[in-house]
Amino acid sequence: MRSRGETGTGISRRGLLGAVGLAAAGAAGCGAPAGDGGGSPQAGHVTAPPPEGVLGANFNGDPSTMTFAELQAVSATWLRGFFPMPDAEQGPPEGRPAIGALLTAAGRGYGTVLSLKFPFDRRPLPVPGSTAMAAELQRLDKVLPVVLNRVDILAIGNEPFIETRAADRGDRLNDFYETIARHVTAYRAEHFGDKCKTRLYMGALNHLDRPAWRTPAAERWMRFVRETPSIDGVDIHPHLPAPAAGQRYLDYVLPRMRPEQRFLATEFSLVLLWKKHxxxxxxxxxxxxxxxxxxxxxxxxxxxxxxxxxxxxxxxxxxxxSPWFAAHRTFLWEQMDRFRRTGRLAVATYGVxxxxxxxxxxxxxxxxxxxxxxxxxxxxxxxxxxxxxxxxxxxxxxxxxxx
Structure with missing residues (x-):
């Protein structure tokens, strides 16, 4: 979703201190081998389980909203964030907060998920072969050497059907993201071959509990996921008006993937239910x-x-x-059970x-x-x-x- 301050500038004293601390840790860890923790040693290391039914923590685009002490307090072992691709023009990607935080976390043993965010909700999506598309691919070539083989999962896209103008949410959207995915796949194959630890997912689909969002473009999205051997699965963001609505996401994506493919749920919540009250x-x-x-x-x-x-x-x-909240205090348990019972959840992450x-x-x-x-x-x-x-x-x- 878009309304959580992904570009907000207001930051608390705590957030500022968190940003400084994570930036320092990131600077210490950037360029270090994957096993090198970097940063301050008191934060400690963890041993991340494999991405099989895992629940991790999510900072979206702003790692200043969390500290490693908080992650330890809730026993988190996986961490997710997104990176807005225009930020690749602001300096070395490893120095940007989201990527720096994830690389630092990886060095401390955390499993990591990075979503690449392409914000085109106020301008046209580039057309393959255009100058604008070439610029997007050049940005990718700045980011991929920094994150491939270091993060565990790379999601190609954040919320494409929300972060794109309504007029572009058809074939133009598919053409753009398929071009990006092919470029990522080719880069990974050329530079890392079969040894790259980073798995690729297409992400993330929203509002699949609403028939109006199950469009031909969503069908094509899932067809591309299914027919592309280099893609391990799809990401979903079930922000729900009621707990049962989460099943509709699974009913949509699971039959449209290869049996061995899995799904991510890098955001999920009952925020639409809370809003009603x-x-x-x-x-x-x-x-x-x-x-x-x-x-x-x-x-x-x-x-x-x-x-x-x-x-x-x-x-x-x-x-x-508050009865509307108290009745759903077990939502995390219930939703994770729903995800895990499919046998096909890789990683779900929840807001820190x-x-x-x-x-x-x-x-x-x-x-x-x-x-x-x-x-x-x-x-x-x-x-x-x-x-x-x-x-x-x-x-x-x-x-x-x-x-």
Whole structure:
């Protein structure tokens, strides 16, 4: 999805410190062998399991929303982020925050997933053979030498059907991404042969629970995935209005792939369900306990938490006393079970931390991404050296590392 601050400039003191720390770690690790941790040794190493039914952490495009201490606190062993391809013009890719963080994580033993983001929602998609397409391929040639054989999984695309103008979401979209995929495949074969550890996926499809998004272009996308031997599978982003809607994604993509192919779910959540309840009155029990006027809408209470972060107990109570949230506290368990029962999940990743754009101009129409995050630095007071957290998610995330 696009509205979580992928280009936001607001950053908290914590986010700034996280960015500085990760940048320093990335600089130490860049160019180092895959086994060289780099960065500060106290963060420690992990041993990532193979990509078979794994639940990892996701920072999207901004690694300043997390620290390695937070990853350790929830026992994470896999990490995902995306890289906007125009940033390849801003200097060496290994020095950009997202790639630097993933390379540092790889050096510390984490499994890593990098999604390449091509933002064309405000300009036409390049046509193969054009000057604009040549420029995109030149950017790729800056990034591929840095990440291939170092990250475990490279997803070609982030959310192509959202990050493309509506007028281009037909054959033009397919032509563009198929050209990119063939270029990546050819580069990997030429420079690494069969020894490259990086697996390739096409990503990611959105809103497959809605018939209107199952277009001829989506069918062609899946056909290309199925018919291209170098592609290991497809990425999906099930942001859902109800838990059962996640099955519709699986029902769509699994029959359209080769039996040995797998899927990623590098983003998933119930954020569309949370949004339905922003204008509900806050639970009376919560209102009475914390001297909030009865009838105050949920969005206003969340805005209060943004303006004056709650103690952990108050945040816990807000969620536990809200029936629309409490009824779905087991969502991570249920969705991971749904994914794993297919026998074809490679890696799913879940959002680590709130970012500045999640809380900017918060109101009744804002998509409440802030309710998805494991850690909640913008709405919950820190404790024990870590930001406040959403215990429904952190407890489940940690337990799911061992099931």
């Amino acid at each position: 922003l204008s509900d009155p806050v639970a009376p029990a919560f209102a009475d306990r914390y001297s909030v006027p009865r009838g105050t809408p949920v969005w206003r209470v969340l805005k209060n938490a943004i303006d004056h972060p709650f103690p952990q107990r108050q945040w816990d109570d807000l969620l536990a006393m 931390g709130q970012d500045a754009a999640m809380v900017r101009d918060f109101g009744p129409d804002k998509t409440p991404w802030l309710l998805n995050s494991l850690f909640c630095p913008y709405t919950v007071q820190p404790s024990g050296g870590l930001p406040g957290r959403n215990r429904a998610w952190t407890d489940a995330f940690r337990a799911l590392q061992h099931t």
